[in-house]
Amino acid sequence: MYPPPFERGGSIPTIAMQISVNGKHHDVQPGDSVATLLELLGLEPRGLAVERNLELVPRAEHPATRLADGDRIEVVTLVGGG
Amino acid sequence: MPIDTATDDTLTIGNHALRSRLIVGTGKYASYELMGQSLDLSGTDCITVAVRRERLIDAQGNNLLDHVDTSRYTLLPNTAGCFSADDAVRVARLGREILLGLENPGADWVKLEVLADKKTLLPDPVATIEATERLVADGFAVLCYSTDDPIIARRLKEAGATSVMPAGSPIGSGQGILNQNNIRICLEYLKDGDPDYPVIVDAGVGTASDVAIAMELGVDGVLLNTGIAHARDPLGLADAMRHAVHAGRLAYLAGRIPKRLYATASSPEEGVITGSPHR
Numbered sequence: 001m002y003p004p005p006f007e008r009g010g011s012i013p014t015i016a017m018q019i020s021v022n023g024k025h026h027d028v029q030p031g032d033s034v035a036t037l038l039e040l041l042g043l044e045p046r047g048l049a050v051e052r053n054l055e056l057v058p059r060a061e062h063p064a065t066r067l068a069d070g071d072r073i074e075v076v077t078l079v080g081g082g
Numbered sequence: 083m084p085i086d087t088a089t090d091d092t093l094t095i096g097n098h099a100l101r102s103r104l105i106v107g108t109g110k111y112a113s114y115e116l117m118g119q120s121l122d123l124s125g126t127d128c129i130t131v132a133v134r135r136e137r138l139i140d141a142q143g144n145n146l147l148d149h150v151d152t153s154r155y156t157l158l159p160n161t162a163g164c165f166s167a168d169d170a171v172r173v174a175r176l177g178r179e180i181l182l183g184l185e186n187p188g189a190d191w192v193k194l195e196v197l198a199d200k201k202t203l204l205p206d207p208v209a210t211i212e213a214t215e216r217l218v219a220d221g222f223a224v225l226c227y228s229t230d231d232p233i234i235a236r237r238l239k240e241a242g243a244t245s246v247m248p249a250g251s252p253i254g255s256g257q258g259i260l261n262q263n264n265i266r267i268c269l270e271y272l273k274d275g276d277p278d279y280p281v282i283v284d285a286g287v288g289t290a291s292d293v294a295i296a297m298e299l300g301v302d303g304v305l306l307n308t309g310i311a312h313a314r315d316p317l318g319l320a321d322a323m324r325h326a327v328h329a330g331r332l333a334y335l336a337g338r339i340p341k342r343l344y345a346t347a348s349s350p351e352e353g354v355i356t357g358s359p360h361r
Binding site for chain 2: 023045046048056078
């Protein structure tokens with residue numbers, strides 16, 4: 001589930017971090033924030049809520065919340081229910 | 083008086099004053115269009131919604147929020163599908179975050195469901211009480227889905243629930259109000275010294291008479307979903323439910339006659355010109 005170690009002697013590549021988003025693996029770059037992730041996913045923040053490692057990330061904190069390797073992200077919305 | 087005439091008979095739950103005593107779910111309709119029309123015909127101004135993962139891949143741009151006028155309806159987010167207090171608290175917070183973003187007044191409340199069993203969808207009473215305490219501490223007005231057990235109902239109120247919502251019968255079962263006596267005792271306990279405490283029958287009502295019976299018992303409102311959504315004609319049943327909740331409320335306020343074992347004649351017994359039987 002983690003990226004392979006880079007080859008010795010080679011140039012150091014940009015290290016992709018692996019996170020899970022709604023149970024599926026996604027690659028992100030160091031420095032990417034929750035706001036960046038929503039952009040990458042093509043999602044409008046309106047009508048969504050984001051949880052990182054079981055903790056809610058309030059909308060106002062999306063830009064400043066940096067993702068870390070192994071993060072478990074949930075992106076949820078409203079659906080019909082009783 | 084036309085049924086839609088505004089009266090001051092509002093349903094007050096926490097900070098919310100609802101014109102209709104019917105709260106309607108948004109699940110299980112054949113289409114969003116049918117859902118929207120059904121909600122309209124039901125007369126409700128408060129609808130329940132669920133919190134689920136955004137579909138990241140097969141999203142067809144078809145979102146509930148594109149079909150619900152969030153300036154017309156107060157949304158009541160639920161914690162359906164949660165089987166632990168931890169999950170219910172997580173989902174409640176996510177629902178609040180979404181509603182805050184929508185600037186919907188429902189951001190301050192939650193319909194708490196902590197289920198115990200997939201077959202019955204009965205609530206886990208212990209976990210429901212724990213989740214209630216935690217959500218109340220976190221600032222939520224908590225509307226608790228419960229069984230019709232009066233003791234659990236009282237414990238939920240003591241835990242800080244804004245409303246206790248006993249089930250008439252299992253969710254989606256359409257069996258109606260199975261134990262009217264328990265609902266009566268719930269009402270007696272919950273409203274003791276606190277007559278305005280809102281009690282809602284949530285779940286199990288299948289048709290108009292079920293809603294009317296619940297309202298005639300003296301509950302403050304009824305929450306339903308499947309009875310409308312899965313009716314052969316959801317629009318017709320939504321209309322029927324609107325009338326039923328109104329009829330039941332009026333009957334409760336007017337005070338029904340007690341039930342008697344034997345007949346009492348409606349016409350005078352004096353002045354009859356015919357002979358009487360000996361018995």
